[in-house]
Amino acid sequence: MKLEIPAELQSRVDAIAARSSLSPSEIIADALQNGHSLEWQERFLDKVAEGVASAARGEFASPDDLAGVVNKYRPS
Structure with a gap:
């Protein structure tokens, strides 16, 4: 298809x-x-690039931050 x-x-x-x-x-x-949409795909790639750049700068979540997320969704 063209x-x-x-x-x-x-x-x-x-x-x-x-x-x-x-x-x-x-x-x-x-x-x-x-x-x-193209706009959605462009924004997605921008966010991925921001995340990669943040990781390259060593900006990672702390163990306490990760535990907070895990515990938020862990059944009681």
Whole structure:
């Protein structure tokens, strides 16, 4: 199937593909199948990049922080 989209959209799809392990076709399929708009995918990749950068700076959750999360969802 051939799909023609405006150059601005193609540029965004290509940029998302360059930042992820997905092909442009997979980016568009994800948008159609799962409702993940280009804006959603861009924000997701931004958040992942922020997390990776934070980890690279050594900013991890403390053991007490982790215990708090685990205990929050542990059945009483």
